[in-house]
Amino acid sequence: MMMMKRSPLLIVLLAAALVVGGGIALVRHLLPPAATPAVADPTQAQRADAFLDLLDAGRYDEALAMGSPRLREALAGGKLQKVWETLPQQLGARQARGPIRGEAIDGHPILTSSLRFGLTALDARIMFDADGLIDGFRLVPAQAPATPATPERTERYAETAIAVGSPDGDLPGLLTLPAGAGRVPGVVLVHGSGAHDRDETIGPNKPFRDLAHGLAERGIAVLRYDKRSRVAPQRFAGGDFTVEDEVVADALAAVALLRRRAEIDPARVFVVGHSLGAMLAPRIAERDPQIAGLVLLAAPATRLEDAVLRQSRYLAQLHGTPDADTEAALADLERQRDRIRRLADEPDDGTPLLLDLPRRYWLDLDGYDAVATARRVGRPLLIVQGDADYQVTPEDDFARWREAFGEDRRVRLIRYPGLSHLLMPAGDRPGPADYAKAGHVADAVIADVADWIAQTPASP
Structure with a gap:
């Protein structure tokens, strides 16, 4: 079957971790940001519904007129029409459009409608500015329902509700315990970037749930919590x-x-981090010398701002040569990347920074090197990489880990052919669409993690 060539602009707009508004597109997070339920403003909900009605009716100029000046500028020149009319060509005929619901991401209110196509489902996320104008419009893989509050129980493991204390209140979670008596090794799962739930839900996928159940079935307790x-x-x-x-x-x-x-055997507690969580695991271990070892899943070894630019370049050329608008967006992203590198030497002028993250956030990361910290900490490491990961790549990130630790007997490095950033099977051309397809963390990954933990000595 012949596949239509998808425009680079559409790739940028459809990417699971991309944002439209205030510029043509920006990578927002290393993983798609999760949304939490919130009360919808009735007036904004009506306007969001009207905006989608206009798109469905092909009245793109009227829809664009509902936007803020920066949104109108970002989507001018037929870009909005191109994106909307290409969706069914790429994803199959539209089957349903869900009602508007209120949500929030990192405290910012959004209005969301689920769009179900023949091949997958997307969430259309609409944001308003203080003047009541639409200031952001995102298309992301539809978010799976939240984890049920009732813990699960099988013949091989049982789950107990648990809460991790934080300065901003308890973080609800689950402790998954293997069946049988006696003290067992335990792991804490540390999320990637974004407002993740305990399962690190991404589209229809729940990688932390897969890890918790798979490791518990192999005799290892797992604690996971809402971020x-x-x-x-x-x-x-x-x-x-x-x-x-x-x-x-x-x-x-x-x-x-x-x-x-x-x-739990207190001398056999491990940290298993994914993406940003893997990058920060050495810092966590540096603060707690009793952590027995670290499992780094899809661990960035380069600076975050460089990873953002690299991902954006990859997505822009995924299905063709980038057009002028996309090239301009990439050039702007490169300027923002360069500004982050100079941040420590420049005064704070209050202007927004890359990813809309605060200045203190970037300055905190500026002095942090995950590889150097892991070497200094000297704890046993298992470093796991999917060969089809376009976000944390074998060539840029895993290669640096291998260069640093390839001869270290305390460290094991494993690559898995065909696995994505979620350590699930990827498509022939890895991309954000992989995250919209239901899958599970590969059994081989879970088995290797369990075996490594079983063989790693207890902390002194």
């Missing part, structure tokens, strides 16, 4: 936070909580 940016989004809406607030402090609290459980 603080999901539980207390208002804490992050003010724009003054660092990775300490987003990731590190809560991971340390979770490790301490797990270590205190009677079912």
Whole structure:
């Protein structure tokens, strides 16, 4: 069957981690940001519905007139029409459009409608500015329903509700315990970027749930929890936070909580980080010398701003030569990347930074090198890489880990052919569409993680 060539602009707009508004597109997170339920403003909900009605009716100029000046500029010249009319050509005929619902991402309110096509489903996310104009429009893989509150139980494991304490309130989660008596090794799962739930839900996929159940079936307890940016989004809406607030402090609290459980061998507690969580795992271990070892899944070894630009370039050329608009967006992204590199030497002028992350966040990361920190910490490492990962790549990231630790007997490095950033099977041309297809973390990955933990000695 002949496949239509997808325009680079559409790739940029459809990408799971991309944002439209305030520029043609920006990579927002290393993983698609999760949304939390929120009360919808009735007036904005009506306007969001009317905006989608106009798109469905082909009245693109009227739809664009509902936008802010920067949105109109970003989607001028027929871009909005091109994106909307190409969707059914690429994803199959539209079968349904869901009602508008209120949600929030990192404390920012959005209005969302699910669009179901023949091949997959997307969430249309609409954001308003203070003047009531549409200021952002995103198309992302539809988010799976939240994890049921009732813990699961099988013959091989049982789950217990648990809460990790944080300065902004308890973070609800689950402790998955293998069946049988006796103290067992335990792991804490540390999320990638974005306001993730305990399962690190991405589209229809729940990689942390797969890991928790798979490891528990192999005799390892797993603690996973809702991220603080999901539980207390208002804490992050003010724009003054660092990775300490987003990731590190809560991971340390979770490790301490797990270590205190009677079912857990306190000398055999490990951190399993994914994406940003893997990048920060060495920092977490540096703060807690009793952590027995680290499992780094899809671990960035390059600077975050470089990874953002690299991903955007990849997506822009995924299905063809980038057009002029996309090239201009990439050039702007490169300028923003360069500004981050100079940030420590420049005064704060209050202008927005790359990914809309605060200045303190970037300055915190500026002095952090995951590879150097892991070498200094000296803890056993298992470093896992999918060969089809376009976000954290074998060539740029895994190669640096291998160069640093390839001869270190305390470190094992494994590559898996055909696996994506989620360590699930990827398509022939890896891209954001892979995250919209239901899958599971590969059994080989779970088995290798379990075997490595079983063979790693307890902490002194």
